[in-house]
Amino acid sequence: MRRKLAAGNWKMNGTRASLSEMAAMEGIAGDATDVLICPPATLIREAASAAKGVSIGGQDCHAEASGAHTGDLSAAMLADAGASHVILGHSERRADHDEHNEHVRAKCRAAWEAGLVAVVCVGETLDQREAQNTLDIIGGQLAGSIPDGATGLNLVVAYEPVWSIGTGKVPTVDQIGDVHDFMRARLERRFGAGVGRSVRLLYGGSVKASNAAEIFAVSNVDGALVGGASLKAADFVPIIEALNAAD
Ligand SMILES: O=C(CO)COP(=O)(O)O
Numbered sequence: 001m002r003r004k005l006a007a008g009n010w011k012m013n014g015t016r017a018s019l020s021e022m023a024a025m026e027g028i029a030g031d032a033t034d035v036l037i038c039p040p041a042t043l044i045r046e047a048a049s050a051a052k053g054v055s056i057g058g059q060d061c062h063a064e065a066s067g068a069h070t071g072d073l074s075a076a077m078l079a080d081a082g083a084s085h086v087i088l089g090h091s092e093r094r095a096d097h098d099e100h101n102e103h104v105r106a107k108c109r110a111a112w113e114a115g116l117v118a119v120v121c122v123g124e125t126l127d128q129r130e131a132q133n134t135l136d137i138i139g140g141q142l143a144g145s146i147p148d149g150a151t152g153l154n155l156v157v158a159y160e161p162v163w164s165i166g167t168g169k170v171p172t173v174d175q176i177g178d179v180h181d182f183m184r185a186r187l188e189r190r191f192g193a194g195v196g197r198s199v200r201l202l203y204g205g206s207v208k209a210s211n212a213a214e215i216f217a218v219s220n221v222d223g224a225l226v227g228g229a230s231l232k233a234a235d236f237v238p239i240i241e242a243l244n245a246a247d
Pocket of ligand 1: 009090160164165166167168204205206207225226227228229
């Protein structure tokens with residue numbers, strides 16, 4: 001049985017004052033639910049030392065362990081600051097920093113070497129969906145972005161349709177289910193049924209308290225990667241509660 005995961009991606013939002021929001025998100029998770037907050041890197045250390053029952057993650061890492069890469073952070077540095085997870089291949093990184101599958105794959109390897117759980121993001125653009133290429137795109141991103149060696153403990157996959165992020169537009173439950181079933185089948189085919197069935201699959205894109213329950217009822221949805229609605233406890237706590245209540 002996979003544990004459920006409510007993950008918050010704070011993106012480039014939050015200062016030390018925001019940690020009071022994180023404190024208000026603690027103690028909400030049920031027995032079968034995990035909560036992960038990925039604040040900006042500046043807050044990881046303080047968040048990790050303050051957090052109780054909430055895991056802390058980074059939002060990106062470099063593929064190399066150290067070296068002359070001004071402004072970058074290695075996976076080992078994130079781990080040293082107290083992170084246990086790292087988001088990789090988010091569409092905003094793919095778009096803003098020209099990250100491609102091979103970069104994400106190398107970063108994922110680096111994350112695993114540092115002992116971090118990689119939260120690998122995949123998702124189609126609106127053009128790709130309208131051209132009916134969604135599953136091809138997702139299949140290519142899964143194959144290209146995830147290295148060999150995945151397990152249910154070192155990998156989480158987040159399906160985040162680019163057109164749904166921050167837009168208030170959410171795919172239908174059938175569309176979400178089609179992609180999640182497809183991802184599950186691809187992971188089982190590549191890594192074997194045991195591993196493929198144990199990797200948690202999150203949906204991300206305009207998740208809020210009002211749509212969380214119906215999304216969490218979709219097959220192979222094990223939780224959510226939430227952006228805007230993870231910044232305030234008043235928005236994120238009801239999402240965690242909806243996940244607790246999901247079958
Ligand atoms: O990108 C996302 C999470 O990584 C989703 O963002 P929103 O929840 O703000 O749409």
